[in-house]
Amino acid sequence: xxxxxxxxxxxxxxxxxxxxxxxxxxxxxxxxxxxxxxxxxxxxxxxxxxxxxxxxxxxxxxxxxxxxxxxxxxxxxxxxxxxxxxxxxxxxxxxxxxxxxxxxxxxxxxxxxxxxxxxxxxxxxxxxxxxxxxxxxxxxxxxxxxxxxxxxxxxxxxxxxxxxxxxxxxxxxxxxxxxxxxxxxxxxxxxxxxxxxxxxxxxxxxxxxxxxxxxxxxxxxxxxxxxxxxxxxxxxxxxxxxxxxxxxxxxxxxxxxxxxxxxxxxxxxxxxxxxxxxxxxxxxxxxxxxxxxxxxxxxxxxxxxxxxxxxxxxxxxxxxxxxxxxxxxx
Numbered sequence: 001x002x003x004x005x006x007x008x009x010x011x012x013x014x015x016x017x018x019x020x021x022x023x024x025x026x027x028x029x030x031x032x033x034x035x036x037x038x039x040x041x042x043x044x045x046x047x048x049x050x051x052x053x054x055x056x057x058x059x060x061x062x063x064x065x066x067x068x069x070x071x072x073x074x075x076x077x078x079x080x081x082x083x084x085x086x087x088x089x090x091x092x093x094x095x096x097x098x099x100x101x102x103x104x105x106x107x108x109x110x111x112x113x114x115x116x117x118x119x120x121x122x123x124x125x126x127x128x129x130x131x132x133x134x135x136x137x138x139x140x141x142x143x144x145x146x147x148x149x150x151x152x153x154x155x156x157x158x159x160x161x162x163x164x165x166x167x168x169x170x171x172x173x174x175x176x177x178x179x180x181x182x183x184x185x186x187x188x189x190x191x192x193x194x195x196x197x198x199x200x201x202x203x204x205x206x207x208x209x210x211x212x213x214x215x216x217x218x219x220x221x222x223x224x225x226x227x228x229x230x231x232x233x234x235x236x237x238x239x240x241x242x243x244x245x246x247x248x249x250x251x252x253x254x255x256x257x258x259x260x261x262x263x264x265x266x267x268x269x270x271x272x273x274x275x276x277x278x279x280x281x282x283x284x285x286x287x288x289x290x291x292x293x294x295x296x297x298x299x300x301x302x303x304x305x306x307x308x309x310x311x312x313x314x315x316x317x318x319x320x321x322x323x324x325x326x327x328x329x330x
Contacts, residue, residue, distance in 0.1 A: 004087035006323045007316075011083030014316035015075040018308040023071065024064040025304035028052050030141040032297025033259040048300045059144060067140030070173050074133035078126055079312070086122035086207070093118050109215070112208055119207040123200030131196060132189035138262040139176040183265070192261035194278045195254045202255075206247035206309065213239045233314050240313030241306045248305050253294035255301070257281050 019026075028051050055063050093114045101108035110118070180188045217231060217239070260281050265274055272288050275281035285293040 004084050004091070006320055007087040008080045008084030010316045010319035010323065011312070012076040012080035013319050014312040014314075015079030016072055017315050018311040019072060019075045021311060022304045022308040023068055024052060025300055025307075026071075027064050027066060027141045028055065029297045029300040029304055030138060030259055030263075031055075031144075032300060033256045034138075034142050034263040035296055048303070063144070066143060066171075067137040067173075067176070070133055070140065070176075071137045074130055074137055077133065078130045081129055082122050082126040083316070085125050086118060089118040089121050110211075112212060115208045115211050116205075119205075120200050124197060127193065127196050127200060131193050134196075135180055135189050135191055135262045136173060136176045138259055139179060139264060140171065140173070142259075142263045143171045143176070179264070192258040192278075195258040195261070199251055199254045199258060202247045202251040205250060206243045209243035209246050210239055210313065213243065231317075233318060236317045237310045237314040241310035244306045244309030245302065248302055252298050252301060256294050256296055257285070260285070 025048065028048055032051070052064065090110070093110045097106060097110050097114070098108050100106045180191075184191065214231065214236075217235065221231070257278060261275055261278065272284060275284065
């Protein structure tokens with residue numbers, strides 16, 4: 001089994017576990033990002049835990065896990081694709097660095113810029129292949145019973161009576177896919193792909209910081225205890241958390257724009273909240289919401305993403321270590 005495949009499978013496993021642990025936070029955060037009335041003082045004062053409580057009280061526990069099934073598929077696919085191609089590109093970068101060392105250039109290690117390029121390339125491949133899954137997940141996370149009630153105001157009295165006598169089917173993956181297709185056809189599944197491609201800077205910055213911190217820690221450990229450069233699971237957890245925190249603070253506004261584009265669009269007549277594309281969304285958010293709109297739910301995202309990244313790194317490294325041990329003992 002190749003090193004790239006081991007890393008890909010380990011990344012998928014770590015991503016699934018991290019997703020299961022942090023998914024309710026992710027659902028609340030997506031709703032915060034797509035809230036298009038940030039001037040509402042009541043919404044401003046609602047904390048993450050209180051908002052989770054409201055969702056449970058008004059819509060039930062299951063809504064905190066809306067879109068979990070496609071999200072797990074998306075997480076497994078995203079992490080698997082990302083780590084697979086990341087390892088391939090990383091191996092090529094390391095080989096190139098060794099060649100440079102033989103020519104008397106550099107010390108043979110992959111620098112920060114090369115690490116950034118490697119992570120960016122892997123991120124672009126991942127985005128282009130998995131964006132449709134995340135469009136569907138965003139729709140399911142932001143679908144609420146309240147939105148159905150608001151929609152009923154535009155129906156005739158006969159249609160309202162019919163809707164009450166015949167409850168609509170649960171908003172599952174199939175309905176979300178159909179809704180996206182009805183709105184924009186096949187291209188609709190790549191909504192938000194432009195800011196998402198720019199967002200590859202998030203994992204790029206994250207993994208650049210992670211690799212840099214990990215290398216420094218290993219070097220320090222090697223110097224302090226001769227022959228020992230082992231890193232514990234707890235240290236991996238902390239390094240992953242620190243790297244993700246730095247990346248999230250820098251790129252969060254792009255994440256908000258992406259979520260706005262992927263969520264169900266407002267009616268065309270509501271020009272303030274109907275976005276034709278990335279630039280249109282950015283300009284309208286600046287005009288009608290100010291800079292605050294780009295940071296909706298950032299506190300929740302920091303907690304969710306840092307925890308998820310820390311768990312992912314810890315689990316992935318343990319799975320890689322265990323897989324290599326099994327393969328070498330056969």
